[in-house]
Amino acid sequence: MGNDIKLIDYLRQRHSTPVAQYREPGPSQEELTEILRFASRVPDHGKIAPWRFIVYRGDSRVKLGEEFLRLSLEKTPDMTEAAQQAELARFSRAPLVVAVVSTAAPHAKIPEWEQLLSAGALCLNLVMACEAHGYVANWRTEWITYDERVQSALGIHEGEKAAGFIHIGSSDFNTPDRPRPDLADIVSWVE
Structure with a gap:
């Protein structure tokens, strides 16, 4: 992992750094x-x-932000200035964003699930x-994943779905851990 962190150490402390804390490079x-x-x-x-x-890199992120804002204003014309700025920055908060697009479809042997x-x-x-390469990454979905009006602008074709948008960059933000489930609440033992 980044800075020679072993996989076991990474898994022990894995968390998501807030995208608002991302920067170049x-x-x-x-x-x-x-x-x-x-x-x-x-x-x-x-x-x-x-x-x-x-x-999504470079100017494409800015153009998508403009489209996100336009579509948001269609639904909510009285958006606050802060909300409008958030839409404009949705993909430019991080140096780059990668969509993971599911192309799942009926198959003779492999269930769609x-x-x-x-x-x-x-x-x-x-x-x-x-x-592992020393960058931070955050797996996001947000409204753009589920709104059909934006799919074409994102390059997502009919019949496909975004599994998520991975925001990637650098950060030195010390993200506090959040409460994690107690194993007694999520594990069943069958012997």
């Missing part, structure tokens, strides 16, 4: 290519790769691959 093209290669090494029953990536789970694994693997 983001990964170089070479680093991002390696990150995406590592991320794609997920369980994939049938080897059908039921997902793909879309990388397994294909969707593979896309979820891809999201988490992408977060861990970023951390």
Whole structure:
């Protein structure tokens, strides 16, 4: 993991750094290519790769923010100035954003549910691959994941769904841990 943190240490302290705390630099093209290669090494029953990536960098993030604001104003014309600025910055808070797009579809042997789970694994693997390269990453969904009006602008095709948007950058913010579930509340033992 980043700065030679061992995987066990990373898992022990894994948390999401708030996207508002992200800054440059983001990964170089070479680093991002390696990150995406590592991320794609997920369980994939049938080897059908039921997902793909879309990388948003540079001015594309600003243009998408303008579209997010336009669509938000259609639904809520009396948005506060702060809410409008949040929409404009939705994809420019981090140096880059990667969409993990599920292409799950009916298949003769592989249930769609397994294909969707593979896309979820891809999201988490992408977060861990970023951390392994010394970057922070946050898996977000937000309203843009579920609003059909924005899918075309995001490059998501009919029949596809965003599994998440992974915001990637650098940060020195010391994120406090949040309460975690007690194992006694979430584990059943069958002997």
